Amino acid sequence: MEKKSELHTTSKHLARSGQGRSRVVIENVKPEIDCGRFAAKRTVGEPMTVEADIFADGHDALSARLLYRKEGISGWTEILMQPLPNDRWRGSFEVTEIGDYYYTVQAWVDRFQSWRQALAKKVDAGQDVALDLTSGAMLVEAAAEQAADKDQESLKRFAATLKGNRSAAVRIGLDEELAAMMEKYSDRRWAVTYEKNLQLTVERAKARFSTWYEVFPRSCASTPGQHGTFRDCQKRLPYIAAMGFDVLYLPPIHPIGESYRKGKNNALDANADDVGSPWAIGNKEGGHKAIHRQLGTLADFQDLIAAARKFDIEIALDIAFQCTPDHPYVAEHPEWFRKRPDGSIQYAENPPKKYQDIYPLDFESERWEELWNELKSVILFWGEQGVRIFRVDNPHTKAFPFWEWVIGEVKQHHPDALFLAEAFTRPKVMYRLAKLGFSQSYTYFAWRNTKPELTQYFTELTQTDLSDFFRANLWPNTPDILTEYLQFGGRPAFMTRLVLAAMLGASYGIYGAAFELCENVAREPGSEEYLNSEKYEIKHWDLESPGSLKDFIARVNRIRRDNRALQSDRNLSFYPVDNPEIICFGKRTEDLNNIIVVAVNLDPHHTQSGWVELPTEDLGLAPQQTFQVHELLTDARYLWHGKRNYVQLDPNSAPAQIFHVRPRIRREQDFDYFM
C-alpha cells in the first residue's frame, strides 16, 4: 500500500534508481485507459497509434521507440517514434490478429544524434571541429564494439574516416548511412522504459463495422396470426440480405414464463392466447439453454445460422440474465435469488413499481461463483451452436466484475466472440461496461436530434479518449424505443434518422420491420412504447407495402459497404452550415482515397437550404479548387468550388445527401494533345 512513501527516503530511492543517470521522462502515454487498468481496443487491420510526452533535461537529442508484441510472443517489435511539437512523440503499427497485445514506450538520450546536430551547427558557423570529430570517432568506435561482422567493419571504417582529413570527416559525420547505423547500435544503457505494459485488445473487423437488423422470429410466419418459426425466419433472409444487413439479432429464443405473464400492451393479466414477452425467460420446459418450443428445434436454429451464413449474415443472440418464477433455476438454485422474510423469492422492483414476472439473479449470493460459472456455460452453450455475437440485455443491472470475467472466459474459447451492451443508463456506467470488455454499446443516439446535440455527443464519442474503448452502435428505434421524433416526423423522419445512424456510426441497427415500414404509433401521448408492441404479441408486417424504406435502406447500406471511410468512427468531423436545421459532417480514410461528406435536413417538415463550409485543406483540396461531388443516393454529380458550397434538402424527396468527394476533375490538361 505504502509504496509512495519510498519517494522521500534516501537509500531506497538511490538504490531504486540504478538509473540516476537515466535522464529521460516518458509520461502522458495515449491510449492509456484508467492508468492501464483496462485495454485499449482496435480491430484487425486498424492502425494503432501511440503518443507520449518524451523529454529530458537540457537540449540533447532523444530517440524513442514504440514497443509492442502479441500475448504469448516473447520479444518486442520496435517502431521508431517521431517527434511532434511540444515534446510529443508518435508511433504507429497495424494489428493483424485477434487477441491481446501489449505495448509500451522506450526512450533515451541519443549521444550520437546530439553530437551530429552540434557538428552541423558548428560547421555552419565555420568553427574548429577537430576535437568534435575525434569525439564522434570515439562514439562510432564504441558502437562498433557492439556490432558484428559487416556492421562492425563499416563502423570501423566510418570511425577511421572521422579521424582523417577534415572535409571527408565532416561529410561522413553528417552522412545518413552512418546515422542509420548508429541508430541501430544506439547506446541504450540508460534508456528509460515506460513503467507499464499497456494492453490492447484486438477484435475482428465486425466489432468496428456492422449493420444490424432486429427481428422477432415469431412474427415471421407467412400467415397472419400464426406463430412464426426459425424456418419462417430463414425465409426472411433474402429480404434482409437485400437490404444489406450483416447481423441478424433475435430477441431471446427461450421458453417464455407463464406466471404473471404480461398480456398485449404490457397488460398485467394475460389472456390464455397471449404469447408473452421473450425477455420473460424460463418455464417448465427449460431456461437459458432451451428453445421456445413454438420456434422450432435446436437443429432448426442451427439451420438458420447456416443459412444466414450463406447471405454473409451472422446471428446475434440476446443474453438476458433474468428468470421468470417458472425458470428451472428457481427450484434448482434458490440460493441464486434473494429471499424475502417470508421465504418467497424477491421479484424485481423499482419502488413503487413491481415486476412480479421477473426474478433478478442475486450477484451478492453466497454461491456467486457457481452462479457465474452457470451463466458462463449459457454463453458457451450458444457459442457451441455457432453463435459468436451476443447482445446483452441490461448488463448494468448485473455486477461489473462478472462481465469482465465472463467476457474474458468466453474469449478463451471463442476469441472471435463479440458482445453488444444494451445499457441505457448513466454515462459513466455505460463507459465502464465498455472498459470491462463489451465490444460495442448502445448509445443515446435515439434522443439526439438537433444539430448541437448530435455534434456534441458524437464529438465526445469519437474525438476523445472514449474512442479507444467505447464503440457506438446506433439504433434509431428498438422494440422499447419509438422516439417522438419518429412519432411526429413521418416518413422523412425515418429516412433522416436512418442516414444519421448509418453515416455517423460505423455500426448501427434497426428494429424491423417496424422501421422500414415507418411504424410510428405510440401506445399513448408522451410514451415511447409502440402501440400493440411486438414485445407482447405476434405481428404480421406487410413487407411489400409501397411506403417501405427497404430500397432506400439497401442503397444506404450499399454506400457503407462501398466506402471504407464509413467503416470507422475515429475519423468523424463536423462541418459548419449556416442553417441550424442542416447538419453536415464528413468521414475520410487517412490516405484521403475515400472522402464522404453527408448533409442531413433535421427538419422533417420543410425544405431547408444552406452553405456548408468544408475544411478543404484537411480533404486535400486547394482553397479555390473546383472539384466533383458525387451524390450517392441519387447518383447526381455536382461541381463544387472552394470551401463554401450550397445544399438544398427537401424532406419528402431527399432529406439527406451523401457526397463522395472526388478532388480530381478532368480539365484541358488531360487531353494528350494539350501540350
Added chain:
Amino acid sequence: MEKKSELHTTSKHLARSGQGRSRVVIENVKPEIDCGRFAAKRTVGEPMTVEADIFADGHDALSARLLYRKEGISGWTEILMQPLPNDRWRGSFEVTEIGDYYYTVQAWVDRFQSWRQALAKKVDAGQDVALDLTSGAMLVEAAAEQAADKDQESLKRFAATLKGNRSAAVRIGLDEELAAMMEKYSDRRWAVTYEKNLQLTVERAKARFSTWYEVFPRSCASTPGQHGTFRDCQKRLPYIAAMGFDVLYLPPIHPIGESYRKGKNNALDANADDVGSPWAIGNKEGGHKAIHRQLGTLADFQDLIAAARKFDIEIALDIAFQCTPDHPYVAEHPEWFRKRPDGSIQYAENPPKKYQDIYPLDFESERWEELWNELKSVILFWGEQGVRIFRVDNPHTKAFPFWEWVIGEVKQHHPDALFLAEAFTRPKVMYRLAKLGFSQSYTYFAWRNTKPELTQYFTELTQTDLSDFFRANLWPNTPDILTEYLQFGGRPAFMTRLVLAAMLGASYGIYGAAFELCENVAREPGSEEYLNSEKYEIKHWDLESPGSLKDFIARVNRIRRDNRALQSDRNLSFYPVDNPEIICFGKRTEDLNNIIVVAVNLDPHHTQSGWVELPTEDLGLAPQQTFQVHELLTDARYLWHGKRNYVQLDPNSAPAQIFHVRPRIRREQDFDYFM
C-alpha cells in the same frame, strides 16, 4: 510486467476477486497526478477536496468515505463523501501540519439506505410494507450484532419497533437517528477501497502566498561605485519591508570565477575591475559553500538572516549548480565533468554559442552518486545557516531524478524548506519539475500581456489539474528579463504589470530596485537584456527618486495581506468586459467573506473604459442588487448595481482598480425605528 495478462485468465481472476460480490466502482479520483506517481500539494490550513466517480450496477444506494492520514500515523480518518450529479462524489478535509499525507476512497452498496429509500416510496404509494418492515428489522438486528453497549441496546430497540405496529414501525424505519446509527455500523463486508493510496505533500503557507524582492547585495552600498556588503543589504531591510515584501532573494553569494570572466554588458573580455556575474560560481577561495569575500563573512550573512527575520522577511538563496573553471570541484572532482578528447573539460555550449566561463556538471558521470550527495550537502549547508527558501537556477538543465531525490532529502532535515524552480523552458518540462517537488515555479507571465493571453494562461494554471501541483510565482521582470511591454509602456506599464502579478498570483516577485524605479532601457532593440545589466556590474539605485513606485507597491502588498482571497490561486475567475484592452478578474474566499474584483487597463498609452460583467450569483449577489465596491488603491467607494458596471482606467493616474466587494449596504431597513 505482465500483470495485465491476468485479466483474462480464469482461476487467477476468480481468486483475486474474493470480491466477486464487491459491486462498487471507484474511478477518476481527483486529485491524482500521473496515476498517483506524484503527490498533490496543499499548504497548512488549506482544504483538501477529493472527488471520485462512484457507482454500482443497478439502483442500490451507496455510501462513500474519503480516508486520509498523515505519514507515520496508523489508521485512517474517515470523511463522509457527498454525491454530486452524474455519479460524482466529493469529500473534504483540512490539512493542519507540514508533511506527507495519504488519502484514498472507500465505498459500498448500502443495503440499509437502499431499504429505507424503497420503504419511503412504497409508503407514499400506499403499498403493503409488512414484509419490508421485517426485512428492515433483520438488517437492524444484524447491525446490533456488530455494536456494543448502548448502541447495541438502541439498535435492538429499533429492531423491536420495526417488528411492532405498522405506523410506529414506518416512523422508525424512516427515522434519522436510526439512519445515522446504521451508517455507523454499515455492512462493509464487500466495500471497495480504491486501489491506490494517493499522496499529498503539505508545505507551509508561504509555499502558497509569498511576496518576493530580488536584490544584488553588492549594489547596496550607500556610496556609488563601492562594492556592497551583507551589512549594506541589512540596512536596506526597512525599505524592503516598508514595501511589504516577505522574501528577500539574493543572487548567488559565492566566490566569482576569474577565468573567462564576463565584462560589463556581457563582454567576452573583462577589465581588471569588472566584478563578474554572481552566477559564475567558484574560484580558488571556494565554491558553493563559500561566501564571496567582498560581501562579508558567514557571520555577516547570519546577521542578515536574523535582522530580516525581525522584519518578517525570509532570505531566499540562489542554488545555481554550475562551476567556473576555477571552482575547487574542477581540480578535486574532474570526474563530475565531461571531458573532451584532449583531456580538457567540456565548457557549456549551445552550438554555435560557447560559454567558456561555465563548466556544467555531468549528471551521467560514473560518480553520479557522489555528485548527488555533494550537491545535497550544499543545500544542507545553507539550511544549517538558517536558509529555508531556495531559488533554483535552471533546474531544467540538471537530471530530473536528482531533483526528486534531493528535495526529498532536504525535507528530511528541514520539512519547512521551499524550492522555487527557475525554469524558463518548454511547458511539459516546467510541469515535470513541479511534480518532482518544487514548491513554486517561475512562469511565462512576463510574456503574457494581452487579455486572451492572460486569460488562457491563468485559466490553465489555476482551473485545471495543474493547480494541484504547479504553484506559479509571477515575475514582471528579472535581471534577465526586461520585456518589451516594460521597455515601451513607461511608468503605467510597470504599474499595470505589478497589479497583474500581485493580483493574479498569490506569489509574485520583482527584481528591484530596477522595477520600482521603472528602469526600462534595453541593451539593444529586440533584446530583453538590461543596458548596463546589474548581472555584470555594481549599480547604484536612487531609491528616493520621485518617480519610484515604492509607495504604490506598498499599497498593493498591503491589499494582498489584508485580503485572504488574494492569498490563493485556485479561486481565480475571469469576467467579461466589452473592451479588449481591459481585463477583469476576481478572487474570493469559499465562504464569500472576502471578494476582490480587479480591473486593469492593458493599454499603457490611452484611457480605456468599459462595462464589466460580474457573475453575481457566484458572488452571493441578487441579480438586481445594489452593492458597494471599495476601490482599495484610491480608497474610493462606488455603488454598483446588478451584473454590468462601468469602469474607466487612466493609465497615468490609475491603470488598475482593485475592488473589495461589499454585498451588504445600509438601507432604510437598517434604522431601528424603520419598523
